[in-house]
Amino acid sequence: MSRSTGSTAVRSTAGRSIAPPAIPAPGHAPASRTGAQVMCEALIRENVSVMFGIPGGCIMPFYHAMWEYRARLRHVLCRHEQGAGHAAEGFARATGQVGVCIGTSGPGATNLVTPIADAWMDGTPLVAITGQVPSALLGTDAFQETDITGITVPITKHNFLVTNATELPRVFREAFHIARSGRPGPVLIDITKDAQLARFVPDWDEPMDLPGYRPMSQRDDVDQAAIRAAAQLLQDARRPVILAGNGVIQSGATRELRALAEQAGIPVISTLHGLGAMPHDHPLSLGMPGMHGWVHVNRAIQACDVLLNVGSRFDDRVTGKASTFAPHAQIIHIDIDGAEIGKLVRTDVKIVADAKPALRSIAVALPVGSTVARQAWIHEILAMRDEHQPRQGYTRRERTAPLMPHDVFDAMNAAFRDRSDWRVVTDVGQHQMWAAQLLDWSRPRTHITSGGAGTMGFALPAAMGAAIADPSRTIWVVVGDGGFQMTSCELATIAQEGLTNVKVAIVNNGYLGMVRQWQQLFEGKRYSGTPLTGPDFAKLAEAHGLRGFTVDDAADAPAAIEAAWKYRGCAVIDFRVEREANVFPIVPAGQAIGDMLMAPPATPAVPAVPSPFAQA
Ligand SMILES: Cc1ncc(C[n+]2csc(CCOP(=O)(O)OP(=O)(O)O)c2C)c(N)n1
Numbered sequence: 001m002s003r004s005t006g007s008t009a010v011r012s013t014a015g016r017s018i019a020p021p022a023i024p025a026p027g028h029a030p031a032s033r034t035g036a037q038v039m040c041e042a043l044i045r046e047n048v049s050v051m052f053g054i055p056g057g058c059i060m061p062f063y064h065a066m067w068e069y070r071a072r073l074r075h076v077l078c079r080h081e082q083g084a085g086h087a088a089e090g091f092a093r094a095t096g097q098v099g100v101c102i103g104t105s106g107p108g109a110t111n112l113v114t115p116i117a118d119a120w121m122d123g124t125p126l127v128a129i130t131g132q133v134p135s136a137l138l139g140t141d142a143f144q145e146t147d148i149t150g151i152t153v154p155i156t157k158h159n160f161l162v163t164n165a166t167e168l169p170r171v172f173r174e175a176f177h178i179a180r181s182g183r184p185g186p187v188l189i190d191i192t193k194d195a196q197l198a199r200f201v202p203d204w205d206e207p208m209d210l211p212g213y214r215p216m217s218q219r220d221d222v223d224q225a226a227i228r229a230a231a232q233l234l235q236d237a238r239r240p241v242i243l244a245g246n247g248v249i250q251s252g253a254t255r256e257l258r259a260l261a262e263q264a265g266i267p268v269i270s271t272l273h274g275l276g277a278m279p280h281d282h283p284l285s286l287g288m289p290g291m292h293g294w295v296h297v298n299r300a301i302q303a304c305d306v307l308l309n310v311g312s313r314f315d316d317r318v319t320g321k322a323s324t325f326a327p328h329a330q331i332i333h334i335d336i337d338g339a340e341i342g343k344l345v346r347t348d349v350k351i352v353a354d355a356k357p358a359l360r361s362i363a364v365a366l367p368v369g370s371t372v373a374r375q376a377w378i379h380e381i382l383a384m385r386d387e388h389q390p391r392q393g394y395t396r397r398e399r400t401a402p403l404m405p406h407d408v409f410d411a412m413n414a415a416f417r418d419r420s421d422w423r424v425v426t427d428v429g430q431h432q433m434w435a436a437q438l439l440d441w442s443r444p445r446t447h448i449t450s451g452g453a454g455t456m457g458f459a460l461p462a463a464m465g466a467a468i469a470d471p472s473r474t475i476w477v478v479v480g481d482g483g484f485q486m487t488s489c490e491l492a493t494i495a496q497e498g499l500t501n502v503k504v505a506i507v508n509n510g511y512l513g514m515v516r517q518w519q520q521l522f523e524g525k526r527y528s529g530t531p532l533t534g535p536d537f538a539k540l541a542e543a544h545g546l547r548g549f550t551v552d553d554a555a556d557a558p559a560a561i562e563a564a565w566k567y568r569g570c571a572v573i574d575f576r577v578e579r580e581a582n583v584f585p586i587v588p589a590g591q592a593i594g595d596m597l598m599a600p601p602a603t604p605a606v607p608a609v610p611s612p613f614a615q616a
Pocket of ligand 1: 427428429430431432454455456457479480481482483484507509511512513514515
């Protein structure tokens with residue numbers, strides 16, 4: 001099985017133990033430290049225990065110091081900085097804590113750009129630490145110099161270039177505060193090599209200096225006038241719905257969501273990132289909306305008279321053509337980030353607040369009244385659901401190959417049903433939408449995916465981070481053969497770390513499936529750049545010392561999942577599914593969410609641009 005190099009051992013290469021410098025107790029004068037040692041102590045003070053990264057020239061002083069602190073700071077050596085960043089994201093998404101990733105200057109830093117952008121889009125708390133060339137060389141195109149603070153301005157909540165080591169204690173406190181407060185997100189700290197090497201006496205009490213940064217927190221008062229207005233709208237509504245997003249999960253407000261829904265008899269729709277906020281089998285739980293949302297959910301949105309959006313930012317994958325979204329509804333929007341409110345969809349009641357206190361306040365303000373009219377509304381939605389029988393209709397779809405994608409998800413659901421010790425991390429593409437639609441999501445933070453950025457390659461490293469964060473749970477990766485090949489090098493990291501709780505299900509259709517689906521439905525089947533080959537994934541797993549399975553018949557899927565689950569090590573299952581299965585429903589790009597396709601159009605679309613090589 002996996003080989004462990006003992007990367008967390010507390011011994012020097014010479015076999016002698018090295019005592020880390022003691023972190024001074026409060027009230028004791030701290031001794032002089034290098035900037036790099038201060039970085040380690042600042043991380044420990046922020047309760048960081050695990051970091052994901054790759055060393056290199058300009059970050060070497062930090063790695064040198066890390067050795068002394070290795071009993072308290074575990075470093076996971078990833079195979080690519082993109083993997084390190086996604087691993088830190090997975091750690092953060094599983095725990096709600098700030099994830100930490102590290103890269104050297106130049107290419108190390110630019111390789112972190114994708115996960116930083118991903119964390120930005122999905123509100124994931126992340127601190128990225130990068131080394132920078134010595135301050136005397138800044139701006140000279142020195143070896144491995146890249147202006148990473150310039151590059152990451154639009155995709156970080158804030159970033160810092162530290163050239164003066166004495167700023168490090170304050171900068172680290174500010175960075176972690178910014179990453180985890182308000183709408184969480186990524187912060188980058190770029191530290192020149194000379195600042196890491198400089199010796200000084202750190203001042204841990206220097207106050208934060210963040211003029212103008214006043215994020216909302218759970219302790220802040222909620223605007224009571226807005227709460228009363230929202231409660232009144234909900235009380236008077238005959239056809240209300242709640243749209244629950246990532247903010248509910250981030251705020252830990254699932255109980256408050258359920259309490260309000262039950263008190264007022266309002267059905268709840270969960271966005272991709274809201275899956276798990278409301279148990280799938282709760283009578284008021286409707287499922288996912290949007291481009292691949294269920295028919296009854298999208299129709300409920302288009303017919304509702306009041307829509308309470310809590311913690312979702314009206315992504316265009318949810319709204320379709322925004323001007324046509326929920327055309328009859330008065331809209332209440334609760335968001336911790338005021339800039340999201342009214343950005344894409346008109347809003348009637350604006351509540352800038354954390355989801356938990358806001359939902360609690362609305363429940364208190366809501367007069368207890370009759371819900372008879374609501375019951376009629378709920379029955380109407382459920383009748384739509386029964387008519388379309390989305391889940392059943394999908395799984396009953398004719399089997400055109402020995403293994404259909406839905407066979408894989410059926411088998412997974414059966415394996416998950418009686419267990420609670422799992423999470424699923426999905427990648428981007430068809431398998432991601434099938435997982436969202438077909439798996440039964442009941443608990444928060446069990447569904448982790450790349451939503452806003454849609455980053456292929458996210459799943460395997462993010463699962464690695466989630467697995468390290470919580471060794472008691474099995475982390476299932478659901479990934480396409482395309483996305484898997486983007487970051488499959490992290491199998492080596494999983495093997496080196498000896499992780500036993502990562503299980504990988506590759507939904508292998510031999511295509512970049514989601515793009516191929518669009519080409520089939522909207523571009524006259526012109527499969528340009530989408531047919532895809534790959535290695536024998538089971539053998540690839542075995543080559544890493546992991547366990548590999550190949551499944552090409554539905555009858556074998558449940559046994560493979562059980563065997564992988566019970567195997568005391570990381571396992572990879574290559575599910576070779578029907579190549580041209582599609583995700584339905586689908587709302588064509590730019591259309592209203594009511595305009596769903598439930599099957600390929602009768603007349604296939606032809607490419608809009610005729611071939612320049614066509615014979616005259
Ligand atoms: C890094 C990146 N490159 C390109 C895309 C565009 N894209 C979206 S889905 C998709 C196909 C994914 O194929 P695969 O991983 O095999 O999953 P499938 O759709 O077949 O389930 C592509 C190329 C993307 N989302 N991310």
